[in-house]
Amino acid sequence: MSDNLVLEAKSVSKFFGTITALQNVDLHLNKGEVLGVVGDNGAGKSTLMKVLSGLYKPSEGSLFFDKEKVTLNSPRDSQNLGLEMVYQDLALAGNLPIGDNIFLGREPTRKVGPFNFLDHKKRKQLTEEHLAKLKINVKSADQKVEELSGGQRQAVAIARATAFNAKIVLMDEPTAALAVKEVGKVLDLILNLKKLGVSVIVISHRMDDIFTVCDRVMALFQGTNFAQSELKNTSRDEVIGWIMGKKD
Amino acid sequence: MDHGEERLMDKNQETLFVRLIPFFERYGILLLILIMIAVLHLLQPDVFLSWRNVTNVFKQVSWQSMLALGVFMVIVTAGIDLSVGSIIMLSLMGLAIASKAGMPWYVVMLVAPAIGFLCGMFNGIGITLLRMPHPFIMTLGTLYIFRGIGNLISGGVPITGFAEEIRVIGNGKIKLDAFFGEGAREYIPTSLILMIVIFFIFWIFLNHTRIGKWIYAIGGNPGAARAAGINVDRILIVVYTLCGFLAGIGGLILAGRTNSAYPNAGLQSELDAIAAVIIGGASFFGGRGTVLGVFAGVMIMGILRNGLNLMNVSVFWQQVLIGSIIILAVYIDVLRRQLATRT
Numbered sequence: 275m276s277d278n279l280v281l282e283a284k285s286v287s288k289f290f291g292t293i294t295a296l297q298n299v300d301l302h303l304n305k306g307e308v309l310g311v312v313g314d315n316g317a318g319k320s321t322l323m324k325v326l327s328g329l330y331k332p333s334e335g336s337l338f339f340d341k342e343k344v345t346l347n348s349p350r351d352s353q354n355l356g357l358e359m360v361y362q363d364l365a366l367a368g369n370l371p372i373g374d375n376i377f378l379g380r381e382p383t384r385k386v387g388p389f390n391f392l393d394h395k396k397r398k399q400l401t402e403e404h405l406a407k408l409k410i411n412v413k414s415a416d417q418k419v420e421e422l423s424g425g426q427r428q429a430v431a432i433a434r435a436t437a438f439n440a441k442i443v444l445m446d447e448p449t450a451a452l453a454v455k456e457v458g459k460v461l462d463l464i465l466n467l468k469k470l471g472v473s474v475i476v477i478s479h480r481m482d483d484i485f486t487v488c489d490r491v492m493a494l495f496q497g498t499n500f501a502q503s504e505l506k507n508t509s510r511d512e513v514i515g516w517i518m519g520k521k522d
Numbered sequence: 523m524d525h526g527e528e529r530l531m532d533k534n535q536e537t538l539f540v541r542l543i544p545f546f547e548r549y550g551i552l553l554l555i556l557i558m559i560a561v562l563h564l565l566q567p568d569v570f571l572s573w574r575n576v577t578n579v580f581k582q583v584s585w586q587s588m589l590a591l592g593v594f595m596v597i598v599t600a601g602i603d604l605s606v607g608s609i610i611m612l613s614l615m616g617l618a619i620a621s622k623a624g625m626p627w628y629v630v631m632l633v634a635p636a637i638g639f640l641c642g643m644f645n646g647i648g649i650t651l652l653r654m655p656h657p658f659i660m661t662l663g664t665l666y667i668f669r670g671i672g673n674l675i676s677g678g679v680p681i682t683g684f685a686e687e688i689r690v691i692g693n694g695k696i697k698l699d700a701f702f703g704e705g706a707r708e709y710i711p712t713s714l715i716l717m718i719v720i721f722f723i724f725w726i727f728l729n730h731t732r733i734g735k736w737i738y739a740i741g742g743n744p745g746a747a748r749a750a751g752i753n754v755d756r757i758l759i760v761v762y763t764l765c766g767f768l769a770g771i772g773g774l775i776l777a778g779r780t781n782s783a784y785p786n787a788g789l790q791s792e793l794d795a796i797a798a799v800i801i802g803g804a805s806f807f808g809g810r811g812t813v814l815g816v817f818a819g820v821m822i823m824g825i826l827r828n829g830l831n832l833m834n835v836s837v838f839w840q841q842v843l844i845g846s847i848i849i850l851a852v853y854i855d856v857l858r859r860q861l862a863t864r865t
Contacts, residue, residue: 350751365749367742369809370735378739379750381732391730 642766692778
């Protein structure tokens with residue numbers, strides 16, 4: 275198991291002034307594994323994700339990518355190491371087409387003389403290939419994001435996160451804003467990523483999500499590791515108990 | 523996508539009205555221009571489409587179109603620039619003073635765009651670094667500041683008489699003797715050529731470069747742009763600087779056209795520029811609009827003013843009409859958003 279380790283956090287603590295958001299938290303993630311992170315509001319889930327993505331610097335503790343110790347100064351650093359975050363508020367520009375959103379900030383260009391121009395053809399082609407690889411169905415790569423349903427937007431956000439061969443994807447409540455009938459599609463997409471060898475960390479309140487896609491689940495309680503288990507060795511009732519701080 | 527949802531979507535989109543929206547979004551404005559031209563031609567058959575009148579319209583819109591193009595980019599970022607009318611006046615005054623000081627004409631010609639550039643950069647830096655709550659406030663301030671400085675350096679009096687080389691941009695004529703025979707009166711104004719070239723360059727910039735794409739992204743969702751690693755503040759400074767630069771070019775054209783720098787130059791022309799942009803289909807909420815639309819908006823304003831003047835309609839009615847068109851154009855935008863956005 276440890277041969278496949280892609281990400282590890284060792285006794286990470288994060289203090290905001292006198293408030294302790296995280297205290298000696300450990301986390302590990304294997305290649306192609308889907309890890310569910312659960313916990314009540316304020317348990318430290320989002321803070322932990324922000325530490326892993328480089329948005330926050332840990333006050334104590336260290337991070338390892340592919341078993342190498344790293345210091346992240348910004349989300350750019352974690353991106354360069356192959357970690358992408360899918361934001362809860364879906365960082366997409368609704369006025370732009372799907373392809374433009376997926377490649378925003380990293381647009382393919384071609385040189386004409388001294389100038390760099392957008393390579394519209396290549397972007398369209400890469401977008402279509404990538405959507406097909408993830409089995410995301412949309413009418414056209416040129417459709418504007420604002421014309422899409424919530425589930426399709428979430429799919430575009432995930433496509434954006436994985437367009438540059440991300441090895442690790444963090445998702446903060448990927449199904450929270452979705453209509454019930456769309457949740458299944460996003461969960462299918464997560465399973466698809468797993469098949470492609472991508473490791474995923476999913477924060478979710480929904481036990482259905484956790485028990486559909488995750489291999490392992492860990493619970494935070496008041497900023498500390500509370501419990502964790504392979505999914506097959508636990509039950510919904512037990513996990514719900516962990517969220518509330520109860521252990522048998 | 524499951525089949526139930528697919529059917530639902532198709533059904534929505536098969537509504538004729540909804541299907542026509544993209545068509546009108548793209549071509550409706552050109553249709554409007556053609557109708558205006560046809561109507562004015564019928565009303566004034568000898569005058570309106572005469573060479574002299576058409577070139578006159580183009581000469582008039584050429585400097586105004588520079589302001590509209592700059593303000594358009596700013597509006598795409600969901601911002602606003604109220605100071606362009608004052609920038610055009612200040613750059614015109616700077617040009618006049620440089621000319622009076624006896625500087626060579628090629629230096630004088632650079633003065634106006636350079637002043638515009640610096641004014642725009644000042645706006646951009648103020649909006650981003652001073653963290654003004656809205657560009658409206660910063661550029662409202664500079665609307666007063668720039669015109670005040672223009673009056674301070676000129677003493678508040680007009681300065682007239684520029685060298686022919688300076689006037690060539692705004693007043694130059696490209697003779698068409700080759701087509702119409704020796705000594706023909708038909709010509710193409712230099713300012714029309716300049717306008718077409720500049721609009722083409724900015725069309726390339728906005729549609730075929732990364733920065734152009736980012737300008738639209740910022741207008742659509744600045745948070746998304748930031749999350750994508752785009753330096754939003756830097757792009758905004760670029761946009762406001764280019765807007766000021768274009769106003770400076772407008773000042774250069776106006777210098778050639780009027781052969782004078784006067785305290786009221788460009789007064790309220792920022793409002794005409796905003797009106798042209800909105801009529802041209804850009805959304806005030808940012809992220810939406812095209813360079814061709816701006817051109818059309820400028821032409822609609824120009825043709826309308828020209829036509830109403832030819833018909834001897836009072837300036838007061840012109841104001842009422844232009845105001846009504848702005849409100850109608852924005853109302854169409856509101857309807858479009860309601861119908862086109864699935865929530």
